[in-house]
Amino acid sequence: MISIVHVIDGLGWAGMEHMVASLVRCIDKKRFKVTLLSEIPMRDSVVEQAAFLEKEGVRVRFLQKHHRKKFLAIEYARFFNDLKPQVVHSHSGVWRDSCIGAVLAKVPLLFHTEHGRVFLDDNRRTRLTHRILTQFRSGIISVSDELRQFLIEEVHLPVAKVITIQNGIDTDKYMPGNYKSRLRDELGISPETVIVMAVGRINPVKDYETLVHAVSLVKHFLPNNMEFKTVIVGPETRDHLTGGGLLDRLRELSRKFNVEKNLIFLGKRTDVQELLRVADIFVQTSLTEGLSMSIMEAMSTALPTVVTDVGGNRELVEHRVTGFLTHRKDPESIANALLKLIEDDEMRVSMGKKARNCIVEKFSLQAMTKKYEDLYMESLRE
Known part of the structure; x- marks a missing residue:
């Protein structure tokens, strides 16, 4: 052996x-x-x-x-x-x-x-x-x-x-399912609200400041009869490099942009696969990536993705087919992609199915x- x-x-x-x-x-x-x-x-x-x-x-x-x-x-x-x-x-x-x-x-x-x-x-x-x-x-x-x-x-x-x-990734673990009712109740989110989810530690590399800015733009341009929430899953990283405090800055930024009611910070969770099944769209605003496990897990759960065109993200996400590739540190391009998906149910479902097929076949x-x-x-x- x-x-x-x-x-x-x-x-x-x-x-x-x-x-x-x-x-x-x-x-x-x-x-x-x-x-x-x-x-x-x-x-x-x-x-x-x-x-x-x-x-x-x-x-x-x-x-x-x-x-x-x-x-x-x-x-x-x-x-x-x-x-x-x-x-x-x-x-x-x-x-x-x-x-x-x-x-x-x-x-x-x-x-x-x-x-x-x-x-x-x-x-x-x-x-x-x-x-x-x-x-x-x-x-x-x-x-x-x-x-x-x-x-x-x-x-x-x-x-x-x-x-x-x-x-x-384990495509049997990360697959579409119906957890929406129970977990939406837990999160206090109505069935009609579109959920945009990000999964990843709160640290500078993930560039959540740009995401908060993009959320403010989505709120500004989204029709009044539509509701959305952005849920961020992951603990804050505190080490000798970051020093912590980023979560407080993000909360302050959300108040500045008047989007604190559109953002939910869940912190560390061990039920990520169930949370992804609640979501409608996955977003990632990283400054750099290798080959993102979080993106793969979201795609395997049949979610369309809006991600920055960095690292190996282009090897996972086919632009306008399984999701959208955006420029990094560009809240306008991220917001535009999110708006397209929030406003178009059929596009979300179609891209999500293709995303799932891609992961099952290749990853x-x-x-x-x-x-x-x-x-x-x-x-x-x-």
């Missing part, structure tokens, strides 16, 4: 963490012994997720951090020496120390999946380190073709080592998992 360790910065319900959890859960346990290693220690908020993965045959472990960060690579090396995996596969933020640790432990195969540009944009030192460490890796996986080109042309990673494996969890399994097997044979 082949031993694989997937390394992430921490467990959680955001897009990247959710994708990795889905992958390790679905990998064939008859051929692979899978360990998920979190760099961040166990927290109360992830106990349930860790227990669920353990039941699915995934060993979940948490790296014992040294109080000085420069010793992280040594902690990784000790862990890998004890476990002796054939494959170490890191994801996004843990790319450096886990790779050094795996090299020190002489792990045969090292892979890294890059899920977005956040750690690489405008950082020459980070890009240089990435290039140096890539010499020791068996391959770099990008989640979108657009991101692959960025890694090759801007980060200058070797073409032969960078491949694309697009994300996939299933099973297809993604098989590509990763094939990559491991072929690399080990070499």
Whole structure:
């Protein structure tokens, strides 16, 4: 049996963490012994997720951090020496120390999946380190073709080592259904009101300020006999980079634009699939993306989408067929697309059906998992 360790910065319900959890859960346990290693220690908020993965045959472990960060690579090396995996596969933020640790432990195969540009944009030192460490890796996986080109042309990673494996989702979990009555009652939204939903952590990259501005434009131009609500699902990110406080600024901005009655901030929820079934339209105003799990989940639930034309979004959304691609930081173009969908029931239904078909045919969890399994097997044979 082949031993694989997937390394992430921490467990959680955001897009990247959710994708990795889905992958390790679905990998064939008859051929692979899978360990998920979190760099961040166990927290109360992830106990349930860790227990669920353990039941699915995934060993979940948490790296014992040294109080000085420069010793992280040594902690990784000790862990890998004890476990002796054939494959170490890191994801996004843990790319450096886990790779050094795996090299020190002489792990045969090292892979890294890059899920977005956040750690690489405008950082020459980070890009240089990435290039140096890539010499020791068996391959770099990008989640979108657009991101692959960025890694090759801007980060200058070797073409032969960078491949694309697009994300996939559980299309049986995210599918259309009738939860509208119960959850609309919970949210205090009438059956006639069109619900526009955004799913994602409240942090600067998601650019919710532009969404609030777009909502104000929709309110201004929408006929008086039509009602809409914009529901934002996701916790506020508070870390050393953002410092928090963004949610308060968004609430203040909504009051400034006089749209506080059109906006609902739900915070963290574990019933996203049910909430998506309540929605009529999905919106995302991100400044950058890899291959968005949130968009895929919305499309799988048969929702038309209004998203910014960044990252791999164009690989998911076909403009004017399954949704609308808009310019980033452009509230007018976002509002125009939302108005078209809010005012046209038939367009919403037609685009939603096509969106669902696209995800089922091209972006299933099973297809993604098989590509990763094939990559491991072929690399080990070499």
